[in-house]
Amino acid sequence: MATLASDNRKANYALGVLFVVTMLNFLDRQIISILAEPIKRDLGLSDTQLGLMTGLSFALFYTTLAIPVAALADRWNRSRIIAIAVAIWSAMTVLCGLSANFIQLFLARIGVGIGEAGSSPATHSLIADLFPPERRASALGVIGMSIPVGAFIAYAAGGWIAENLSWRIAFLIAGFPGLLVALAMWLTVPDPRGKPRLLESFKPIPGKASLRDALRELSGKPAYWHLVGAGVMVQFVSYGLASFYGGLFVRVYGMGYGELGWKLGVMVGLSGGFGAWIGGKAGDFFGKRNPTLPLIVSGLVLLSAAPGMIWAIYAGNANLAIILLAIPTFAATFYYGPTFAAVQLLASDQTRALAVAIYLLIAGLIGLGLGPVFVGALSDWFAAGGTGEDGAALQKALACLALFNLWAGAHYWFARKGVATAAQGS
Template sequence: MTTAGQRNLTLAILTLIYVFNFMDRQILGVLAEPIKAELGLSDSQLGLLTGFMFAIFYTTVGVPVAWLADRTRRTWVIAGACTLWSGFSAACGLATGFATMAAARIGVAVGEAGGVAPSYSLIADLFPPASRARALALYSLGVPIGIGIGTAVGGWIADAFGWRTAFVVVAAPGILLSVLLLLFVREPVRGKAEAEATPPLGAVIGRFLRSPPLMLVSLAASLGAFACYGLMAWLSAYLIRVLGMTLTEIGSWLSITLAIGLGLGIWASGALADRFAHRNPRMYAIIPGVALAIGAPALVLATLAESWAAALPLFGLALGLSIFYLAPSVAAIQVLSLPGERSTASAIMLLCLNLVGLGGGPVFLGVVSDWAMPAHGSGSLRVAFFALVPVFLIAAAANLAAARALGRVATSAS
C-alpha cells in the first residue's frame, strides 16, 4: 500500500475502531455511580473492575496475540478482536453483581488485547519515520474521541433508559467496523528487514528486557498512564459525588472536556515529537516529562475548585498533560524495534503500561477513597485525587531517566 489515499483510509478505519475500543473500555467509569448503587459495589470493587481486573487479562493476552499478528494477517487479528470485545461489552449490561460484571469485563479485556498493538505495527509500516509520530497521534485520537462520545452517549442514554441499555448501544457498532476493516483494508508490506527479522517470541522479549531505552520508555509511559487512567476512571464519579453534577450534565459537559483536553494533548505531543525527536531522540521522553511536571499543579488547582464549572477546564488541562506520554512513547518503541517485531514490542510496552497504569491507577484511587471515607464522607475522592499528584512528579522524573538512555542510543548510533 503506497498511495496517500490508501494510507489515510487505513488510518481512518483503524482510528474509528480505536474510538469504539475506548468507548467500550471506559464507559464503566462513566456509569460508575448508577452501577454502584444498583449492584451494591464498593469503590475498591469499582477500581478493580475499571482497573486491575481488566488490565491483567488485557496485558497478558496481548503479548501472544501480538506475536501472532507479527506472523499472520494483522487485519484478521484486529477484526476478530473488535467483534469479541463488542460482544462482551454488550454483555456488561446483563450483569447482576460483581462476579458477572467481572466476567463480562474480562471478555472485553481479552478482545481488546488484539486491537492496539497490531494497529501500531500496521501504521508503522505505512508511514515513514518523519511522519510516523503524527500518524500514531492521529490514531491515538481514538482515545479522547471514544471517551468523549462514550461519556456523552453513555450519560444521556443511562439517564433516559438506564445504564444497561447504554452498554448495548455503545457496543453494537463494533461488529460493523470489523466487516469494514476486512472489506477495505489490505495487509501492507512489512518493513524492508521483514524477510530476515522474524525472531521467536522469546528472542523478542529477551531483546526488549536487555534494552535500557525500551525498558525506561515503557516504565515512564506506565507511570504517566497510572496518573491518566486513574483520573479518567474516577472523574465522572468525583464530579457527581463531590461537586453535584447530574448524569445529563456529565454527558453534555464532561464529554466535551475529555475530548478537547485529551485530544489536544495527544495531537500536540505527536506533533512536537515529529518536530524535534528526529534530530534529538531524547525528546521522545523530554516532551512528556515536562508536560507531566506542569500537570501536577493543574491537578491540585482542579481538585481545590469548589464548583464543577471551575473544575472542569482545570481537569481537562491536567488530563491533556498527563496523556502526553502516549504518542511519543509509541513512536519511540517503533523506532527502537525491528519491523518484524513491532507488534510484539508494542504489546510488551502495552503490557507494562496497562498493568501499571490501567491496572494500578483506578484501584489506587478507589482504595484511597475507601480509606478516607470514614473521615471525609463524600469528599473522600478529593483526598484520593490529591494522592495522585506525586505520581505526576514521579512520572516526570522517570521520563528524564528515559531521555538519558535515548541520548546514549543516539550517541552510539552516530
C-alpha cells in the same frame, strides 16, 4: 508518482479505519467510568469494587493476552487480527449491559479486555509499515487523537443515556457499532505483507522474533524500560482519575449524569485530542532536530499535570474543576506519539509489535489494573478512618494519585540517552 499517491491514499484510508477502531476501543473501555456511579447504586458496590470492575477486571487479560497476540501480529495478518478483536470486545460490551450482579459484570469486563488485547500491538505494527519514520509520530498522534474522541462519546452519550434511560442501555448501544467496523476492517484494509485469502488469513510469516528474542533484545535497552515506567505512571493516574469522575462530581457537587457526561466529554475530547495531536506534531518537529527533545518536552508536560490535577480536585466549583482537569488530560495524551515513536525506534523490525505489547502488558497491568483499585481502596480507607464523607475521602485519594505524574515525568529524562544512541544507529 501515481503509485506513490495511491500508496498514500491507501495508507491514509487504513489510518482512518484504525482511528475508528481505536475510538471504539476506548469508547467501550471508558463508558464504564461515567456509568460507575449508577452501577454502584444499583448493585450496591463499594469504591474498591468499583476500582476492581473498572480497572483490574479489564486489565487482567487485556495486558497478558497482548503478548501472544503481538507475537501473532509479528507473523500473521494484522488486519484480520484487529477485525476479530473488535468483534469480540463489542459483543462483550453488549454482555456488560445484560449483567445482573458484580460477578457477571466483572466477567463481562474481562471479556472486553480479551477482545481489546488484539488491537493496539497489531495497529502500531501496521502503522509502522504503512508510514515512513518521518511521518510515524504524526500517524501515531492521529491514533492518539481517537482516544479522547472515544472518551467524549463514552462520557457524553453514556451520561445522557444513564440519566434518561439506564446504564444497561448505554452498554448495549456502545457495543453494536463495533460489529460493523470489524466487518469493514476485515474486508477493506489489507495488510501490506500481502492479501491472504480467507482460509489463508493465519498463514505464518517466517523471520519474526519470539517473545524470548524480544525480551533478550529489549533487556539491553534501559531507555525502553524507562518509557515503560512512564507509561505505567501515566495510565495509573489517568485511569485512576477517570474511573472516579462520576464519584467526584456526583458526590462532591451533586451534578447529574447527563450534565456531567457532556461537560466531561467536551473537556476530554478537546484537551485530550489537542494533547495527542500537538504531541505527535511536536514529536516530529523536535525529533528532526534532536531525538531526545520530544521525550524531554513530554516529561515537562507531565510535571505540570500534578499541580493542575490537585487544583482541579479542590476547585470548589464544578465547572472550574472540569476546566482545570484539561491540564492532566492534555498531559495524558501528549506523550502518546513521542513515546510510541521512540519505542518503534528502539525496537528492531522483527520485534515492533512485541515491543508495544510488552509495554502495554506492564503499563496496563500496573497502571490500568491497579490505578482505579488504588483510588477506590484509598477512598474507602479515608472514609472508614473518619477523615470525611465519601466525597471528601475521594478527593484526598485523587490528590494522592496526582503526585504520580511527577514520577512519570522523571522517566523521560532517564530515557533520553538511550533514545539518542538508537537514533544515531538507525
